[in-house]
Amino acid sequence: MFSTLALGSLLTTLLASTVSGQQACNGYSQLCSVPYHQISTIVTHNSYGYAANPAANQACSVSTQLDDGVRGLKLSAVLPANVSDTDPANNIHLCHTSCTILDAGPAKDTLSEVGSWLKSNPNEVVTIMWNSPNNKAFKPSDFTAMYQAAGLLDYTYTQPVDNLTWPTLQEMISSGKRLVTFTDLGADQSQVPWLHSEFNYIFETPYDNSNESSFTCTIDRPSNPSNPESMMYVMNHFLYGSLNLGGTAIEIPQKGKANSTNAASLSTQAQECQTAFGRHPTFLEVDFYNLGNTLQIVAQLNNVTYNNNTALKCNQQASSGNGGSTSSATSTTPSLASLMALGVAFLWGFVV
Ligand SMILES: *[C@@H]1O[C@H](CO)[C@@H](O)[C@H](O)[C@H]1NC(C)=O
Numbered sequence: 001m002f003s004t005l006a007l008g009s010l011l012t013t014l015l016a017s018t019v020s021g022q023q024a025c026n027g028y029s030q031l032c033s034v035p036y037h038q039i040s041t042i043v044t045h046n047s048y049g050y051a052a053n054p055a056a057n058q059a060c061s062v063s064t065q066l067d068d069g070v071r072g073l074k075l076s077a078v079l080p081a082n083v084s085d086t087d088p089a090n091n092i093h094l095c096h097t098s099c100t101i102l103d104a105g106p107a108k109d110t111l112s113e114v115g116s117w118l119k120s121n122p123n124e125v126v127t128i129m130w131n132s133p134n135n136k137a138f139k140p141s142d143f144t145a146m147y148q149a150a151g152l153l154d155y156t157y158t159q160p161v162d163n164l165t166w167p168t169l170q171e172m173i174s175s176g177k178r179l180v181t182f183t184d185l186g187a188d189q190s191q192v193p194w195l196h197s198e199f200n201y202i203f204e205t206p207y208d209n210s211n212e213s214s215f216t217c218t219i220d221r222p223s224n225p226s227n228p229e230s231m232m233y234v235m236n237h238f239l240y241g242s243l244n245l246g247g248t249a250i251e252i253p254q255k256g257k258a259n260s261t262n263a264a265s266l267s268t269q270a271q272e273c274q275t276a277f278g279r280h281p282t283f284l285e286v287d288f289y290n291l292g293n294t295l296q297i298v299a300q301l302n303n304v305t306y307n308n309n310t311a312l313k314c315n316q317q318a319s320s321g322n323g324g325s326t327s328s329a330t331s332t333t334p335s336l337a338s339l340m341a342l343g344v345a346f347l348w349g350f351v352v
Pocket residue numbers: 067068069307308311312313314
């Protein structure tokens with residue numbers, strides 16, 4: 001009798017410790033029971049663009065971003081002009097509008113980094129949103145080829161078309177399907193079920209902002225959302241700036257202002273959007289997530305206490321010379337050609 005009780009209590013203890021060991025979901029035990037669509041997440045704008053280049057929107061690698069708590073990546077797939085599309089896994093690159101401006105190499109390489117990170121972080125759910133510069137859509141099978149080459153297919157989560165009620169983080173983590181993918185062009189869920197058409201599930205606020213007072217909580221894309229009351233939304237909160245190059249204005253990210261753009265300005269817009277749309281932004285898309293208080297702000301929106309206020313890995317790298325201080329934007333001189341290409345692309349409305 002006594003031994004049965006003791007065994008029972010031992011089992012209970014074991015069970016409790018196992019459960020509590022698994023209980024943090026995206027860093028917080030309180031988020032395990034919350035559906036994916038009700039959680040606010042920092043998404044990095046052009047996540048792959050962190051090389052020393054004035055067009056770069058970030059300061060650190062995708063792995064560092066994920067280590068620091070970023071859970072959404074905005075990527076843009078581009079076929080370099082001198083390459084054929086016969087081998088999508090190797091030929092599709094991550095580029096800032098044009099590969100002459102900023103080329104982060106084959107998409108497969110960055111995706112492999114995401115795969116390694118997911119493997120070593122089993123309680124995390126990550127979102128990738130694909131952007132299609134120049135309205136160039138890739139085929140669903142191109143995405144499959146890239147994800148397969150990167151070892152990501154086992155992680156891909158599929159949400160049925162038109163179902164806006166998502167599972168909880170714990171459900172996704174337990175199923176092992178914890179990579180959610182959206183694309184703004186080229187999805188066909190009847191061919192590739194996990195490649196979700198972004199605008200069936202998500203709308204976005206305007207992205208083309210040049211100062212903090214121009215951020216608004218209106219629906220910019222898609223033009224006619226099917227279900228604006230229930231869709232998730234991206235709150236775009238980054239600024240384009242202007243660099244004067246021999247009398248020509250070149251548009252580049254405003255790194256020097258990011259500490260302010262990503263602080264009170266970010267939480268103020270989140271509150272305005274909460275008022276406008278009746279719910280918190282799902283995805284807060286920012287440049288230079290390591291500046292300002294981006295991760296504290298989403299923790300507040302998620303009603304959890306930010307547990308790692310001290311030193312983002314990205315800023316530790318910055319202080320040792322590799323990463324993203326506010327002053328490093330011009331530390332490497334970009335080629336005149338890349339700046340001109342950026343300016344022309346922007347004037348044509350291509351830069352996103
Ligand atoms: C805090 O962030 C650092 C850098 O990203 C990371 O290495 C560390 O594990 C984090 N600590 C906690 C408690 O989350």
